[in-house]
Amino acid sequence: MGAMGSAPSGDPEAGGDPGPGGGPVRGRAGDLRGRRIAGYVVEEEIGRGGMAVVYRAHDVRLDRTVALKLLAPELARNDTFRQRFAHESKVAAAIDHPHIVPVFEAGETDGMLYIAMRYVAGQDLRALLDRTGPLPVDTAARIAGQVASALDAAHAHDLVHRDVKPGNILVAAGTDSEHPEHVYLTDFGLTKKSLSLTGFTSVGQFVGTLDYVAPEQISGKPVDGRCDVYSLGCVVYETLAGGPPFQRDDDMALLWAHQYDPPPPVSSRRSGLPAGVDEVLARALAKSPEDRWESCLEFTGALRRAGAGATSSGAGAGAGAGPGDAVAPPPRWALPVFRAASPTETT
Template sequence: MARYQPIHLGAQIADYQVEREIGRGGMSVVYLAKDLRMGRSVALKVLAPERTRSDDFRRRFLHESRVATSIDHPHIVPIFGAGEANGVLYIAMRYVDGPDLGALLDRDGPLPVTGTMRIAAQVASALDAVHEHRLVHGNVKPGNILLATSIVGDDPYYAYLIDFGLAKPPLEAPFTTADELVATVPYLAPEQISGRPVDGRGDLYSLACVVYEALAGGPVFPRDEDVALLLAHQYDSPPELSRRCPELTAAVDSVMAKAMAKSPEDRYGSCREFVAALLSAAGGRVS
């Protein structure tokens, strides 16, 4: 294992020159960088310095690049390159000049119904593609949905699903760190919490939580303590969305209740099936 060299602005990692930090998580740091071969801007994700000595984190970081590269889908952010240089593990991907869904909700509050449905349909399509590759994303949340400015029609955003570090084959429990668990708790499926087998229907549950939050302007289960939130996911029925979003009718409540059923067998069979039912209940459609 090569010795890690601290990264500073202007540093070169493989064919990428670091310009500025644009994001940070429990496992990695993301920089805006210049691709010196192609002359384009990229998002350069590197394993955080404090994680470089952990074989588990190194393995998981490399796993993310392999998974994301293996799935060619218009709503999964493209990977341009990955590897190790000067002891730094990196993934170079398309730079999306826009907020993640979580930042957008923090800034603007609840989104219009039509816009939310379009984002949901795009993410659902990406998740179903993940599941068709016999994988579970395992970390669906607003912060892992990037929103580029769309140039198509009147749709303001184009969604990308990111962060495949927890992707696993179905029936394996995705692993998390304590920091990631805290950030993901509002979207965890009951079976993830209890350590039961997980498949694509766990991602569907998480997507439903994200859609609920986008429309209501707040989480499905607003709780002050993580333990109370975990218990709510396992035992409480989701509050009626129509009460928090008056544009919607009670028909939507039935769809959300099925998508967030405690047992995976009682949910929809795919993420696209869930969004189609949601659109039908809301009396609309997206292209």
């Protein structure tokens, strides 16, 4: 089925039919089906989270299917949430990358904030794992490499995602046997830049999903791209082992584990993996950012080589390279399959 990246975790009430005067929508989100919002006719709810609801909708002007993200009306009355939602569209649109869901339009109508994005026909990684269980190493590395490409592009724009998880990774059909899937990373509304603009975070708060949150997020320390390396490491671990590295009975125990407990080797959860995979993941899941891979593509490149039976020590040799040393280009399998829509297509 078609799917769009889920919003942050949670389940608020969201809107229904507007009143006779076209005022704010109230009631059940499902009541929006058939309604026209800006230039889009709502067809079906496809995602729901703590801040927004995502619908499949029809763009009546350009005759195409889009994913339409709406802020829950109850939250729209909160200026902080409104600002956060508005900034998300700017943050997401700031990067033109084939593995980041492109934003077509953002605006406000009848008291509702909306973002229209490319509709991705496929499923998220959460649904894929629930359906298939652990993935082959080469498949896990291939998916992770595309996510890594998106994250490194965001980091180059000084954007840190901070909520990398299976539900935010969309897996669509690829173009050929060498690219059997095309992956998109969604939900850049939790980025460092958008949150700093809105003041949404404060001392003692962090953004992220507990199974994948980095230690420095929990402790409230400044974060950079290596925070996403950790979260991507947790996701890769789950794609190989069938579950995240830390599984505890309550949230506090889980947060403690991320900060202080060593992650169990993935080979202890799944036999038959190449020996180097444990070492690659251990570095991605290091407690200190300084001990992790320097970039997401460096991590997934090492994973790919380890999965093929090569030693990970050679894979990470570039981490200590000096500024004058040549940097190897990303492997061909991690390169874009196609370019995102150009701005002239958006409206």
